[in-house]
Amino acid sequence: MEDKNFGLTEATFQNMVNDLKSGKEELFEHIFLSQFEKSIAFIKGRYKMTQGQAYDACMDSLIEFRRCLLLDKIAYGNLNYLFTKMASQRFFKNVKKDNAYDEMPENMEIVDDEMILYSDEKIILEKAWARLGQNCQDLLKKYYYLNIKLKILAEQDSKKPESIRKQKQRCLNTLRINFQSLMKP
Amino acid sequence: MKNLKKLIDPNLDEQKLDQYMSQILQEKFDQELKDKYSKKLSEKYNLDKEAGSERTMPATKKSWVLYAVIAFCLSLAAFFAMKKLSAKSSLNPEEFKMMAITYDEQNPFQAKVLTRNVVDEVKFRAFQDFENENFLSVVEKLEASPSENKEDLFLLAYSHFKLGNYKDAEQIFINIGLQDSDDNYLAEARFYRVMSLFADGKKEEGMIAMSFLAKDSWEYTELLKVINR
Incomplete structure (x- = not known):
């Protein structure tokens, strides 16, 4: 069974997921980065990709895989197959996306529902983020990126959910004010 | 916007x-995760996006012989230079280590940091931390926004050195030495590369690296002063 799961036993897999959830990344990184080259070689051979395409597909899948592990969307079973499947799907998606951009008229708007930042906006995000205090950065990262519910965050900090919600709101407002001040000409 | x-x-x-x-x-x-993983894949597993495992070029039999001859000549030169240098100091590796660790040049690089016009806020904070000698924070900040700028690299390497991460420090000092855009920080990087080796307990490697330095260079003279102090 372990050979289908990056050499992991079910218990080690569970430890790795628990570690990840508590912010310890070492085991996850060790397992997946040490398998990265094999995964690249496999999908390269199978789908006739270039090194760069296979690398990007595996990297995107690794990030996606990590997110799914954090959200308990992946169970122990056949992780190798799942990972390479994700990487190949990611490759086809990337190819499709590149072609779509090539064909897109210059004046075409990006769908309003998607928040895709331009490079100058990314710089403002970095600056606005750096102006936040460490507590706010941690809270917003946990809530918006790691998808940890406010209730859980409140339990971790021994606070009431309402006060965590207000704290999150304050942090968000500060970030938006930072955006505003940095965007002024 | x-x-x-x-x-x-x-x-x-x-x-x-x-x-x-x-x-x-x-x-x-x-994106931050991707950058972090890419860096680790490159450093730990020798795997890069473009070259990958094909990075090693196949060598012909003739070129292998040439490499071997060059390597032999270099080792011979290094051996004699090392012997000459060793004669100057009878310290053992442990004493060399202590000498490098306790070396304090009063951080002459701070002045350059103070006068620079930093646009990037994260870096600005990193430089402030550097001036306050909060080296751990410098490493965290500069590694979070990787840069090929020599000054940034030097501050990062120097901070690693001060934190006792001598291997990381040495690697970055080497990379600075490989940049030939201008002479800024080159001499300092060469000096601290050797100091990192000494501090890491690698006296002989340090001596070899030192023997390759130009004998009339600032870095060589400074190293001699430190050794003979």
Whole structure:
């Protein structure tokens, strides 16, 4: 069974997921980065990709895989197959996306529902983020990126959910004010 | 700025705001993770996006012989230079280690940091930390926004050195030495590369690296002063 799961036993897999959830990344990184080259070689051979395409597909899948592990969307079973499947799907998606951009008229708007930042906006995000205090950065990262519910965050900090919600709101407002001040000409 | 304008719109409803925040932070942190993993893959597993395992070029039999001859000549030169240098000091590796660790040149690089015009806020904070000798924070900040700028690299390497991460420090000092855009920080990087080796307990490797330095260079003279102190 372990050979289908990056050499992991079910218990080690569970430890790795628990570690990840508590912010310890070492085991996850060790397992997946040490398998990265094999995964690249496999999908390269199978789908006739270039090194760069296979690398990007595996990297995107690794990030996606990590997110799914954090959200308990992946169970122990056949992780190798799942990972390479994700990487190949990611490759086809990337190819499709590149072609779509090539064909897109210059004046075409990006769908309003998607928040895709331009490079100058990314710089403002970095600056606005750096102006936040460490507590706010941690809270917003946990809530918006790691998808940890406010209730859980409140339990971790021994606070009431309402006060965590207000704290999150304050942090968000500060970030938006930072955006505003940095965007002024 | 139209996307960020959407985010600061006071009429934006909470659900939409949450959705946009999730999207921009996901992009930000995913990118940070990708950068971190790419760096580790390159450093630890010798795997890069473009070259990958094909990075090692196949060598012909003739070129192998040539490499072997060059390597032999270099080792011979290094051996004699090392012997000459060793004669100057009878210290053992442990004493060399202590000498490098306790070396304090009063951080002459701070002045350059103070006068520079930093546009990037994260880096600005890193430089402030450097001036305050909060080296751990410097490493965290500069590694979070990787740069090939020699000054940034030097501050990062120097901070590693001060934190006792001599291997990391040495690697970055080597990389600075490989940049030939201008002479800034080159001499300092060569000096500290040797100091990192000494501090890491690698006296002989340090001596070999030192023997390759130009004998009339600032870095060589400074190293001699440190050794003979």
